[in-house]
Amino acid sequence: MAKQFEKRDRRFLGIGVQSAIKGFFGGNALLSIAILLLICVFLGKEAFLFFPDHHKGLQLYRKSGQEYVDGMKRQVEDHADLNSLMAQAYFAEKADIAGREWGVVDAFGYLVDLAEDEGEDEIDAWADAREELEDAEEDAEVKRAESEARAAWGEKLGEILAKADRAEADRFGRLEAGEWERLKASMAEWDPVEEEPPAFVVQAEKDLKAKMGTFEAARNAFAAAVGPLNDLKETLRGKAMVVKEEAEADLTAVARKKALVEGAAASTNSEDRQRRLDEAAAIVIREKFPFAERTEVFYESKPEHARLAAEYLVALKAAMELVPRAPGSKEAEARLTQIRSELPDVLQDFSRNSVMVQEWRHDKPYGWWRSISAFFFGKDWVTNSSWHDFFGLLPLFTGSLLISVIALMVAVPFAVSAAIYVNQLARRWEQTIIKPAIEFVQAIPSVVLGFFGIMVLGTFLRELSQVEALSWVPGFPMAERLNILNAGLLLGLMAVPTIFTLCEDALNNVPRAFGEASLALGASKLQTVWRVIAPAAASGILAAVLLGFGRVIGETMVVLLVAGNKIAIPDFSEGIGVITQPAHTMTGIIAQETGEVDKGSLHWRALFMVGLILFVISLFLNWTAQRIIHRFRIA
Amino acid sequence: MSFVPQLNERSMNEINFDATPEPALPAEIPVMSPAKSRGTEGKEAAKSLIEIEDLGFSYDLGQTETLRNITLSIPKGQVTSFIGPSGCGKSTLLRCLNRMNDLIDTAKVTRGKIKIMGQDIHAADVDPIELRKRVGMVFQKYNPFPKSIFENAAYGMRIQGVKSQKVLAEAVERALKQSALWDEVKDRLNSSALGLSGGQQQRLCIARAIAVQPEIILMDEPCSALDPIATARIEELITDLKENYTIVIVTHNMQQATRVSARTAFFYLGELIEVGPTTKIFGNPSKKQTEDYVSGRFG
Numbered sequence A: 001m002a003k004q005f006e007k008r009d010r011r012f013l014g015i016g017v018q019s020a021i022k023g024f025f026g027g028n029a030l031l032s033i034a035i036l037l038l039i040c041v042f043l044g045k046e047a048f049l050f051f052p053d054h055h056k057g058l059q060l061y062r063k064s065g066q067e068y069v070d071g072m073k074r075q076v077e078d079h080a081d082l083n084s085l086m087a088q089a090y091f092a093e094k095a096d097i098a099g100r101e102w103g104v105v106d107a108f109g110y111l112v113d114l115a116e117d118e119g120e121d122e123i124d125a126w127a128d129a130r131e132e133l134e135d136a137e138e139d140a141e142v143k144r145a146e147s148e149a150r151a152a153w154g155e156k157l158g159e160i161l162a163k164a165d166r167a168e169a170d171r172f173g174r175l176e177a178g179e180w181e182r183l184k185a186s187m188a189e190w191d192p193v194e195e196e197p198p199a200f201v202v203q204a205e206k207d208l209k210a211k212m213g214t215f216e217a218a219r220n221a222f223a224a225a226v227g228p229l230n231d232l233k234e235t236l237r238g239k240a241m242v243v244k245e246e247a248e249a250d251l252t253a254v255a256r257k258k259a260l261v262e263g264a265a266a267s268t269n270s271e272d273r274q275r276r277l278d279e280a281a282a283i284v285i286r287e288k289f290p291f292a293e294r295t296e297v298f299y300e301s302k303p304e305h306a307r308l309a310a311e312y313l314v315a316l317k318a319a320m321e322l323v324p325r326a327p328g329s330k331e332a333e334a335r336l337t338q339i340r341s342e343l344p345d346v347l348q349d350f351s352r353n354s355v356m357v358q359e360w361r362h363d364k365p366y367g368w369w370r371s372i373s374a375f376f377f378g379k380d381w382v383t384n385s386s387w388h389d390f391f392g393l394l395p396l397f398t399g400s401l402l403i404s405v406i407a408l409m410v411a412v413p414f415a416v417s418a419a420i421y422v423n424q425l426a427r428r429w430e431q432t433i434i435k436p437a438i439e440f441v442q443a444i445p446s447v448v449l450g451f452f453g454i455m456v457l458g459t460f461l462r463e464l465s466q467v468e469a470l471s472w473v474p475g476f477p478m479a480e481r482l483n484i485l486n487a488g489l490l491l492g493l494m495a496v497p498t499i500f501t502l503c504e505d506a507l508n509n510v511p512r513a514f515g516e517a518s519l520a521l522g523a524s525k526l527q528t529v530w531r532v533i534a535p536a537a538a539s540g541i542l543a544a545v546l547l548g549f550g551r552v553i554g555e556t557m558v559v560l561l562v563a564g565n566k567i568a569i570p571d572f573s574e575g576i577g578v579i580t581q582p583a584h585t586m587t588g589i590i591a592q593e594t595g596e597v598d599k600g601s602l603h604w605r606a607l608f609m610v611g612l613i614l615f616v617i618s619l620f621l622n623w624t625a626q627r628i629i630h631r632f633r634i635a
Numbered sequence B: 001m002s003f004v005p006q007l008n009e010r011s012m013n014e015i016n017f018d019a020t021p022e023p024a025l026p027a028e029i030p031v032m033s034p035a036k037s038r039g040t041e042g043k044e045a046a047k048s049l050i051e052i053e054d055l056g057f058s059y060d061l062g063q064t065e066t067l068r069n070i071t072l073s074i075p076k077g078q079v080t081s082f083i084g085p086s087g088c089g090k091s092t093l094l095r096c097l098n099r100m101n102d103l104i105d106t107a108k109v110t111r112g113k114i115k116i117m118g119q120d121i122h123a124a125d126v127d128p129i130e131l132r133k134r135v136g137m138v139f140q141k142y143n144p145f146p147k148s149i150f151e152n153a154a155y156g157m158r159i160q161g162v163k164s165q166k167v168l169a170e171a172v173e174r175a176l177k178q179s180a181l182w183d184e185v186k187d188r189l190n191s192s193a194l195g196l197s198g199g200q201q202q203r204l205c206i207a208r209a210i211a212v213q214p215e216i217i218l219m220d221e222p223c224s225a226l227d228p229i230a231t232a233r234i235e236e237l238i239t240d241l242k243e244n245y246t247i248v249i250v251t252h253n254m255q256q257a258t259r260v261s262a263r264t265a266f267f268y269l270g271e272l273i274e275v276g277p278t279t280k281i282f283g284n285p286s287k288k289q290t291e292d293y294v295s296g297r298f299g
């Protein structure tokens, strides 16, 4: 019978049901691979178009003279850092050695301001009355008016003094006993028109000057040292800006002209058409932007810069000579020591920048490698700036990395020990509680966690950090509620289920026979876990940690909400305390900025590049994890 | 000898079988040094080391009994075989002897008791961990740890807290020699145990069990995953080991039972049907079921 082995597959539209089902599943698998490939191609294309554009941008930065001006800007900024230390030293010294006088002068100033503010009408009235009285001294009417005005002022002054707030007048508690009362009493004698301070206040001012005079002079000289250089920078900055804008306009000239002409052709309104055509005619299309001609001014300013730089060094030295050798305040001493120790580095940077400024040429070719490393190792991410956009990955990368490291430091011990406990040591009923509870964390929407981070954890950490007894903890008290630590803790929580589940799988994959053999040799449960099960699962646990890392570094919502979004490399000088600073992340920047950039712009492509790097990091982590699992799989 | 840790006065890392009998031992059980040859199988040597009295055992908290009314004594210094059709409870009984069944939450001894060296092993003050140090086990599927050969053999000593490299090395060498593996692995003690052949791995598992010098070794079908040559080597090994250890072996292989064991116990559906000298069980069984089984009529 030939029919016996006939195919029994039912057919539908000529396709066998079996092969249709097979095709469906196979097709889905293929589709997901195709989509993955498409994502790779798309990401890769957009991202790699970034580099030529970025390179062009940096070339313009050099040609327009912005690079030249920024050399000076760095010199000025470095000085500003020192200057703020100097100010701290000055005020510390003032508070310590002339605190009393300072307090009196400040409090008096407060009282005068208050009186002049609140009693403005009365003072004006009295001043007018007095003027009139001067002209007509004999007039009884005028006399009476004057005394009335004086009485009104006296009354108002009483009100004002009753209202005066000591805490406001003396915020740092510098006033000594009785001085507040003395000041208030002296106000009665104070003439709001003549504005002559009472004698003891004048004395205090004099004393203050005597004590702080030299330091103040030093401080002022120090601050002023950079003035001329700063002025030069500001002037040149404006010029570079103009060059850049014109050059950029030039780059788009052809396109703009074309658009205007097309617009005119389509326009029905003759007036409008004429306007467009005129505008188009005004656009000059130059073969090449005359950078050499336009940047002449910078070359011309080089000798002046050299002169000002030399003068700056002399002025700085002179100002440092003026600074008191032995300040009375410990704090001031510390700050001054810091300035002295930082000074050599700053001066070195200064001369390096001077050399850079002097050697700058608009037509020196910009190296490819430099523009690539300007992205990967650039310390600034500055966008939407009217000056120049910098796309440096480093601040974002450090932010992501710090947050991830904290998250892992929290999550790994917790998740791994929980997995070991649940898998090896827990009773059945404990398992039925702990496992779902931990896995439930995964179900919390990340935006909710972020909200929790802002409202609860942030406030809690901040308040905790302000506890006096904890002030020894590095980074405490923290200035920001939203910071790396806060984001790291929340991400740690999010990573726990991932690591926990994968670790548990790894432990489950350890053959039962290992545990049995160990127990049969008289090992305790803990010894078995520690010496046999955990080592056998080690590769799986490591892979779990890596995948947890991938999860954490790719997480967006929480960091966007909680990390504080400050685009700057955190200041590592505080050591571990760095974690209480805010930061921005690679994921956060993409989420935050993608919506508001023009498609196809350099900024847009830079964001894609960041995305690509995230993708590569995740891919690498996953791949390594897979390899580890594969390599150490127990036969 | 006792499994009660607090009574055991010897420090764990100086287990010494040449020690004088411990006072905790019942007087009628002579403690002999396994290190010394016990050439004869005289009346004294046949004194039982393990006494199972009317044992009932259940895997499901007593609802059904997997083992029923087992009364059996296993003499010291001999090899005893457990035979019987699949599922009759041989492995279960074996695992009762070192309380491995404690690891199953719902497992429970429903009746009777097991005495090893006179001590009721289910007494409240018996620590199963101490018990397992004295009653070693070799599993059906060889299961060395994913560690080096040396570490496998040294494992039992390590968990007992032995740190001295010298003591460990001596113990490992002795165990590997006793398990006839030394010559094959002495040059690669630090390579992974998983690189050995199946038979070598099983012998390593035996070495691992005897490195802590237990009193008793339980073997659950130790050769079932091995080829005939490897099986022959293990059987040889068992014959050598019986000089020093009391061995209980579960086997499906009748020839194996006749080759290695002095006594054989036949189980059927959770009950002990017959026990006696191996020659009698295979030559002249007194029960019909036994005869059917050994002659291959069922099972």
Ligand SMILES: Nc1ncnc2c1ncn2[C@@H]1O[C@H](COP(=O)(O)OP(=O)(O)OP(=O)(O)O)[C@@H](O)[C@H]1O
Binding pocket: B059, B066, B084, B085, B086, B087, B088, B089, B090, B091, B092, B093, B104
């Ligand atoms: N962990 C367990 N939980 C519940 N029941 C079990 C468990 N282990 C074994 N059993 C049951 O107990 C009975 C005896 O099993 P056991 O493994 O002792 O048989 P066996 O004689 O060793 O068989 P085999 O010769 O096939 O190894 C069987 O019915 C088995 O299904």
Ligand SMILES: [Mg+2]
Binding pocket: B090, B091, B092, B220, B250
């Ligand atoms: Mg079995």
